[in-house]
Amino acid sequence: MxxxxxxxxxxxxxxxxxxxxxxxxxxxxxxxxxxxxxxxxxxxxxxxxxxxxxxxxxxxxxxxxxxxxxxxxxxxxxxxxxxxxxxxxxxxxxxxxxxxxxxxxxxxxxxxxxxxxxxxxxxxxTGRIYIKNKNDIHIVLKKDIIFIERTGRSTTIHTKNRAVKTYQTLKELEGELRERDFIRSHRSFIINIHYIKNFSLYAKNSFVVTFEGIEEKAMITKDKVDFLQENYF
Known part of the structure; x- marks a missing residue:
């Protein structure tokens, strides 16, 4: 539509x-x-x-x-x-x-x-992303990605139906995602703005993000919250 x-x-x-x-x-x-x-x-x-x-x-x-x-x-x-x-x-x-x-x-x-x-x-x-995981390649629809998290040397892509792990970096994945839909909310997270349900204060300059459809949470900086309020919400 x-x-x-x-x-x-x-x-x-x-x-x-x-x-x-x-x-x-x-x-x-x-x-x-x-x-x-x-x-x-x-x-x-x-x-x-x-x-x-x-x-x-x-x-x-x-x-x-x-x-x-x-x-x-x-x-x-x-x-x-x-x-x-x-x-x-x-x-x-x-x-x-x-x-x-x-x-x-x-x-x-x-x-x-x-x-x-x-x-x-x-x-x-063509709205899909190819996730490399050792010998496998997972095909994920971009619209299904809720957020992406970097932990240690691995990255987890949280979608509506599953979580996919990869060794690709956030920087590599960020370049394949549309800027309007996804933002780098924190050094360890990329989030899809369309699934955001709530921001909860975590520390002076950061918030916890909860999403529609899943229990897992992400982080976002205060600067990024201000940016979202000014340009999206």
Whole structure:
């Protein structure tokens, strides 16, 4: 399911995008607003795959929203739907997926969204990691990884269904995981943010992390908790 956020300060233009996107199979509208500031707050707390935005809006522009997404390495596609062609070159410098000029046809927008849906499907198919363990190679779906722990010379990958041990280092595994979903929470842990249930104070600058679905726990530093609160939750 492609999760979509929409922002346009003109209600009539917002309604047009909502009307088109809501009729597409495989699309779920998470938020739709005329306020760029509200869109920014929603991006921080909601998981979306696509932001459809006007560019010129009061206080905070669609270009600034896209720049935030780009600079924070968030895995969110952006489609600009705008009446201003002046930002086109700069838009593609920050990896904007598409730049659609108003007025536009229904097919123009649906074709662009369909391309993202296809990209997302391909990403899901290849969303796996190969774990080497002596003479064996375990194939683990990235979405099933809850957290990874380094203890001594070995590493344990805790998933929804099992725990897999390997001698691969956290640094080696970290390079294969999407930055938006996984963070290096502590020198000995990588955690999947989507399974976090609770933070409990452990010491002045660290917390214990509990997760949905398993009893095992991880550690996270205070700096990383602050980072998560500011950029994710």
């Amino acid at each position: 492609l999760k979509v956020g929409i922002v346009d300060d003109r209600q009539i233009d917002l309604d047009k995008v909502i009307g088109i996107a809501s009729q597409m199979e495989g699309v779920e509208i998470i938020f739709a607003t005329t306020s760029a500031e509200e869109a920014y707050e929603q991006i921080k707390k909601e998981e979306i795959n696509l932001l459809i935005a006007d560019i010129e809006m009061p206080h905070l522009s669609g270009y600034e929203l896209a720049d935030i997404i780009h600079s924070h390495a968030l895995h969110i596609h952006v489609i600009f739907v705008t009446g201003n062609s002046g930002y086109a070159v700069h838009a593609f410098e920050i990896n904007v997926h598409d730049y659609i000029m108003k007025p536009y046809t229904k097919d123009r927008l649906t074709t662009s969204i369909d391309r993202i849906i296809e990209k997302t499907k391909q990403a899901e198919i």
